[in-house]
Amino acid sequence: MEKMIVVKDFMKKYGNYTAxxxxxxxVEQGSIFAFLGPNGAGKSTTINxxxxxLEKTSGTLLIDGKDVTSSRDEVRNVIGVVFQESTLDNKMTxxxxxxxxxxxYGIPRSKIEERIDFVLKIVDLLEWKKSMVSSLSGGMxxxxxxxxxxxxxxxxxxxxxxxxxxxxxxxxxxxxxIVKLQKEKNITIFLTTHYMEEAEISHKVAIMDNGxxxxxxxxxxxxSQYTKDKAYMTSQDAAILEKxxxxxxxxxxKESNNYTIEINQLADFMEIINEHRPLIKTLExxxxxxNDVFLQITGKDIRG
Amino acid sequence: xxxxAALWFRNVKLFARNRVQLILMFIMPFFYLYLLSSIFKxxxxxxxxxxxxxxxxxxxxxxxxxxxATSTIDDIVSGYMxxxxxxxxxxxxxxxxxxxxSTTIATFQGILILVVGYFIGMRYASPFTPIAIFGxxxxxxxxxxxxxxxxxxxxxxxxxxxxxxxxxxTPITFLCGVYVPLSLLPNGxxxxxxxxxxxxxxxxxxxxxxxxxxxxxDELLAEQLAFKVNHLVITPQMSIIxxxxxxxxxxxxxxxxxxxxxxxxxxRTNAHKDIFQQ
Numbered sequence: 001m002e003k004m005i006v007v008k009d010f011m012k013k014y015g016n017y018t019a020x021x022x023x024x025x026x027v028e029q030g031s032i033f034a035f036l037g038p039n040g041a042g043k044s045t046t047i048n049x050x051x052x053x054l055e056k057t058s059g060t061l062l063i064d065g066k067d068v069t070s071s072r073d074e075v076r077n078v079i080g081v082v083f084q085e086s087t088l089d090n091k092m093t094x095x096x097x098x099x100x101x102x103x104x105y106g107i108p109r110s111k112i113e114e115r116i117d118f119v120l121k122i123v124d125l126l127e128w129k130k131s132m133v134s135s136l137s138g139g140m141x142x143x144x145x146x147x148x149x150x151x152x153x154x155x156x157x158x159x160x161x162x163x164x165x166x167x168x169x170x171x172x173x174x175x176x177x178i179v180k181l182q183k184e185k186n187i188t189i190f191l192t193t194h195y196m197e198e199a200e201i202s203h204k205v206a207i208m209d210n211g212x213x214x215x216x217x218x219x220x221x222x223x224s225q226y227t228k229d230k231a232y233m234t235s236q237d238a239a240i241l242e243k244x245x246x247x248x249x250x251x252x253x254k255e256s257n258n259y260t261i262e263i264n265q266l267a268d269f270m271e272i273i274n275e276h277r278p279l280i281k282t283l284e285x286x287x288x289x290x291n292d293v294f295l296q297i298t299g300k301d302i303r304g
Numbered sequence: 305x306x307x308x309a310a311l312w313f314r315n316v317k318l319f320a321r322n323r324v325q326l327i328l329m330f331i332m333p334f335f336y337l338y339l340l341s342s343i344f345k346x347x348x349x350x351x352x353x354x355x356x357x358x359x360x361x362x363x364x365x366x367x368x369x370x371x372x373a374t375s376t377i378d379d380i381v382s383g384y385m386x387x388x389x390x391x392x393x394x395x396x397x398x399x400x401x402x403x404x405x406s407t408t409i410a411t412f413q414g415i416l417i418l419v420v421g422y423f424i425g426m427r428y429a430s431p432f433t434p435i436a437i438f439g440x441x442x443x444x445x446x447x448x449x450x451x452x453x454x455x456x457x458x459x460x461x462x463x464x465x466x467x468x469x470x471x472x473x474t475p476i477t478f479l480c481g482v483y484v485p486l487s488l489l490p491n492g493x494x495x496x497x498x499x500x501x502x503x504x505x506x507x508x509x510x511x512x513x514x515x516x517x518x519x520x521x522d523e524l525l526a527e528q529l530a531f532k533v534n535h536l537v538i539t540p541q542m543s544i545i546x547x548x549x550x551x552x553x554x555x556x557x558x559x560x561x562x563x564x565x566x567x568x569x570x571x572r573t574n575a576h577k578d579i580f581q582q
Contacts, residue, residue: 087383103306103307103310104310105391
């Protein structure tokens with residue numbers, strides 16, 4: 001697989017404060033890459049530098065083989081960006097916003113109309129083409145921004161917390177569009193989010209904290225490496241259950257009558273279930289999440 | 305060229321959509337005209353209506369071009385400038401596009417006032433004078449647009465901008481000879497007025513529109529159309545060169561401001577939104 005983004009020893013300082021502390025990673029062409037971490041971890045700094053609007057302190061950053069510092073305009077031509085905060089022109093219509101974008105990126109005049117309809121169709125906003133941006137809802141504005149960023153057919157799409165501040169339904173919709181894009185258009189997608197569960201759709205995840213990448217792999221590998229499945233159980237006879245758990249060497253904690261059991265060995269756990277079956281009142285098994293991964297690695301909750 | 309045209313068209317369109325601004329633009333000239341012609345009657349200047357009208361036209365061109373150019377601050381605060389800056393658009397094209405649109409609006413307003421002037425009896429001897437005036441309005445509009453644009457890129461925050469804008473425009477407007485004749489100013493302020501680029505813009509424009517380019521230096525000095533600094537007489541021709549140099553300087557400065565990739569300051573302005581905007 002071809003590497004679309006290559007970052008090597010990237011460092012960014014603001015005065016004495018080090019926002020990004022020498023990170024290296026690369027992203028394969030056509031994949032979804034998620035950048036996770038708490039606020040202030042250095043995610044936006046990295047995205048802004050890759051998008052050529054922030055100067056690096058040191059290191060090498062390449063997009064599609066071009067250096068983001070020395071070949072700035074070439075890089076700008078192959079990327080599409082959706083920033084954390086809105087960058088739409090509120091006093092213009094959706095169509096006018098998209099047209100301006102077409103002018104900026106030198107899309108041939110004869111093709112602009114057709115392309116505007118094309119990208120608006122992707123985000124289901126074709127019938128809003130003539131509306132003022134200021135009259136749209138938050139979720140629709142985000143979709144307009146995504147449509148706009150696709151207008152010049154970028155090879156890489158940067159999405160900096162595209163779903164922050166949106167309701168769960170709209171959030172799910174936006175991720176649907178993103179996955180669709182990656183599958184159908186084979187665009188490389190680089191996203192940041194602090195909703196851990198949203199990163200599950202990505203092929204590779206980098207977890208960042210205090211300016212450093214502390215984990216880098218696919219969501220499944222990270223989860224199996226750093227988390228254990230957990231069982232939540234209530235029993236009619238707590239004493240018997242506890243004895244059983246101790247027998248199989250299962251670590252557990254309890255809160256009044258609710259037991260949280262870490263499943264070390266699935267086979268052992270099945271045995272416990274078998275032996276205890278008549279007495280089990282409730283049982284729920286939960287897979288580890290990326291949030292658990294983050295907690296495990298950093299010892300703190302991402303929203304903290 | 306395409307980007308310049310697109311930015312120009314967008315800004316003019318935005319201006320036309322703002323009804324209040326549009327109505328004010330039509331009303332303001334009449335207000336100035338009434339106010340100033342009464343003041344200048346006491347200043348012993350021949351032909352006060354023409355003299356005053358020339359002053360009003362140029363001050364309106366100045367204020368409008370500066371105001372519209374500084375509306376760039378809205379684009380910076382709203383985040384739209386970020387969309388422009390991540391695109392492969394040449395930075396100097398951004399600056400020129402913004403400048404051309406404010407110059408267009410300013411010149412349009414200047415023409416409005418001249419039309420009003422025509423109805424109250426202002427006439428030119430030479431048919432070339434209106435053309436020269438038109439050209440001159442465009443040049444002065446461009447010069448002060450570049451100045452306004454530079455202020456906008458420096459401040460990047462709308463609250464600070466209000467203060468800076470007033471602090472910059474007030475001395476420029478009051479110390480240029482339009483509102484108050486320079487001869488009526490105290491000595492110290494008269495010297496200060498000579499540092500004001502708008503003083504030279506006003507002098508040149510007045511000489512042009514009063515059709516007095518061919519007067520001798522002494523006559524010009526008497527009419528307050530030329531200035532004496534020590535032994536050097538600054539003629540209207542020299543005045544326009546000073547104004548042009550000022551414009552070129554700020555065009556370069558604002559292009560540089562857009563080229564600076566580090567817009568981290570811009571992010572911070574957005575972070576300081578008040579509670580109701582979040």
